[in-house]
Amino acid sequence: MLPTFLVVALALGGARAFPLGNPCPAGSFSPNGFTSGGQTSCEPCVKGTxxxxxGKTVCLDAAAGYYVPATGVLEQTECPAGHFSAEGKAHACEACDLGSYQPAAGQPACIAAEVGTYINVYAATRTLPCPAGTYQEEAGQSRCKACLSGTFNSIQGAEACCPCCAGTFSGPASARCDVCPSSRPFSKPGSGDDVNCKALPYGSDTISPHGVGFAYDSCEVKMVFGSATCPITGGTLGAGLTLNPQARFVIE
Known part of the structure; x- marks a missing residue:
């Protein structure tokens, strides 16, 4: 194969043929895209390009969401799910931090965990719902918060906890409220221990829910005692259920 020639104008006004040499292979470059007759070698593309x-004179920068981990590379590579590259010319991708995730490949950023969820590992591809008895009202968190004593949550992915009704109580991180013993049926709303259950009422806001027939463990259905609103088990009322005359049910 005959070499390619370039006609170069000389300072004295003459001209002569000058061999360009071979074109630079893919993954490399030179100032004119050729080896220049063996006097100039082609340089491999650096990491990130x-x-x-x-026969090219420059290399291309890796785009955001991609990376090039070695020299002399022909193609850029997508960052895998759970990773990202925010800027171009990356030679490595970064793992999503705690509290963030990325389900797709080739992305320039990670996504903050939504409220009611958490992420406690690096390079996550999905969120985890807060388990029953916990909640998270902020986005981008690595853990959930435990419901306080006197409150509960029976669902996954909760943003808040519900207060226990009068006549019930709960400890920390509870998925339900327990009914006070029949010998001590009275307690104030939001009671955090059965020691708060009393044999006799001690205030207008202290009402016994006995006779309702089931415990309180969901925010979806609520029982109203006068002016107090109490969360109870979700779903329909059972047949033959005996209600406290002071109680009525509200489904929200």
Missing amino acids: YQPET
């Missing part, structure tokens, strides 16, 4: 074609 690539070149899929031959």
Whole structure:
């Protein structure tokens, strides 16, 4: 194969043929895209850059969401799910931090965990719902908060906890409220221990829910005692259920 020639104007006004040499292979470059007759060699593309074609004068920067981990590379590579590259020319991708995730490949950023969820590992591809008895009202968190004593939550992915009704109580991180013993049926709303259950009422806001027939463990259905609103088990009322005359049910 005959070499390619370039006609170069000389300072004295003459001209002569000068061999360009071979084009630079893919993954490399030179100032004119050729080896210049053996006097100039082609340079490999550095990390973070690539070149899929031959005879090029520059390499291409990896785009955001991609990376090039080695020299002399022909193609850029997508960052895998759970990773990202925010800027171009990356030679490595970063793992999503705690509290964030990325389910897709080739992305420039991670996504903050939504409220009611958490992420406690690096390079996550999905969120985890807060378990019953816990909640999280902020986005981008690595853990959930335990419901305080006197409150509960029976669902996953909760943003808040519900107060226990009068006549019930709960400890920390509870998924339900327990009914006070029949010998001590009275307690104030939001009671955090059965020691708060009393044999006799001690205030207008202290009402016994006995006779309702089931415990309180959901915010979806609520029982109203006068002016007090109390969360109870979700779903329909059972047949033959005996209600306290002071109680009525509200489904929200």
